Amino acid sequence: MRCLLGLDKHKLYVVSLAAALMVVVVWLSLFPGTTLDVYVSLFAACYIAVSALFRPRRRGFDVVGAALVLSFCYIVAVKVMEILVK
Amino acid sequence: MVSLGRILDRYQSVGLGLAVFGAPFAVYSFLVLLSVPLTALGLACVVLGVSITMVPESPVPSDTIRAMVEASCVGVEAVLEEFNARERAAYLPPRDGRVVAYIPFKAGDYSSSWRAQDAPLRVVTEVGGEPALMVFPPGSEIVRLAQPEREGGESDVEGALEYVLVDFLEAVESVKSLSVGERVVVEIRKPRIVTEFPRFNAVLGSLPTSVSGCVVAHVLGKPVRLVEEHSIDGGVSATFEVPPGSG
Numbered sequence: 082m083r084c085l086l087g088l089d090k091h092k093l094y095v096v097s098l099a100a101a102l103m104v105v106v107v108w109l110s111l112f113p114g115t116t117l118d119v120y121v122s123l124f125a126a127c128y129i130a131v132s133a134l135f136r137p138r139r140r141g142f143d144v145v146g147a148a149l150v151l152s153f154c155y156i157v158a159v160k161v162m163e164i165l166v167k
Numbered sequence: 168m169v170s171l172g173r174i175l176d177r178y179q180s181v182g183l184g185l186a187v188f189g190a191p192f193a194v195y196s197f198l199v200l201l202s203v204p205l206t207a208l209g210l211a212c213v214v215l216g217v218s219i220t221m222v223p224e225s226p227v228p229s230d231t232i233r234a235m236v237e238a239s240c241v242g243v244e245a246v247l248e249e250f251n252a253r254e255r256a257a258y259l260p261p262r263d264g265r266v267v268a269y270i271p272f273k274a275g276d277y278s279s280s281w282r283a284q285d286a287p288l289r290v291v292t293e294v295g296g297e298p299a300l301m302v303f304p305p306g307s308e309i310v311r312l313a314q315p316e317r318e319g320g321e322s323d324v325e326g327a328l329e330y331v332l333v334d335f336l337e338a339v340e341s342v343k344s345l346s347v348g349e350r351v352v353v354e355i356r357k358p359r360i361v362t363e364f365p366r367f368n369a370v371l372g373s374l375p376t377s378v379s380g381c382v383v384a385h386v387l388g389k390p391v392r393l394v395e396e397h398s399i400d401g402g403v404s405a406t407f408e409v410p411p412g413s414g
Contacts, residue, residue, distance in 0.1 A: 095218070117210075121210065145218050
């Protein structure tokens with residue numbers, strides 16, 4: 082895992098995360114009707130997947146991960162409420 | 168390096184720059200440009216920027232650390248041979264930031280391990296009139312560099328072991344620990360560092376076990392004595408003992 086392409090684990094994590102987010106933005110932008118919550122949901126999925134794969138060390142609490150997971154939970158809750166109300 | 172009251176390293180500078188760009192760009196794209204893809208791009212910049220900011224400064228490559236650790240075993244082995252140390256070591260909680268291994272010369276002298284914390288820090292020291300050896304095992308420097316958290320006490324032992332052995336040193340594939348009364352059992356799976364120093368292995372345990380002992384002593388803040396170590400399927404199981412009445 083580490084020293085792939087001559088990069089250490091943390092640099093590889095940053096590059097992979099950037100690539101994953103870019104792919105998500107580019108791919109979803111091809112579909113005109115895509116709403117922001119779909120982007121956020123996929124950002125959350127990518128972030129969690131890349132973090133689980135590389136397990137980078139961090140300074141302090143994983144604020145980004147927490148924010149993305151909470152956002153994802155909020156989006157799911159809103160969608161469920163919409164379905165229930167209908 | 169950018170200075171904002173304190174010096175920011177490269178990661179923090181780049182991450183901060185991305186986040187500072189991404190946040191207003193996302194807001195502007197959402198409110199003014201009314202463009203969802205550009206808003207998402209701004210949010211992605213914020214996510215990436217903050218993630219980069221949280222990555223610590225480039226650590227010493229783990230290959231280098233492993234090589235240094237193995238090399239330091241040579242010196243410790245020589246000292247143990249010179250003083251004919253045979254008894255199992257006790258790992259004392261950090262003094263001046265470093266864990267020390269205490270090895271009594273007298274066979275079966277276990278109780279002195281619990282009183283060794285205040286013994287003079289010398290190669291040959293004395294506790295209760297009985298001479299003993301003190302060495303800095305390789306794990307003491309690793310724990311000093313890795314600085315695993317120690318606020319949680321026993322509940323944080325496994326987390327600290329995982330952090331030091333798996334994430335920091337990348338010396339083992341996985342590690343688990345279990346506290347049973349006055350004993351802490353550490354199970355190490357697929358160790359990647361194997362040293363052939365017989366005296367070192369007999370007194371301090373194998374290298375991953377020795378590092379585990381240092382971590383446990385650091386986290387618990389108590390002396391921990393290596394009781395036994397044996398091979399298990401795909402790894403090693405080591406048992407440490409904490410002072411009676413404190414488990």
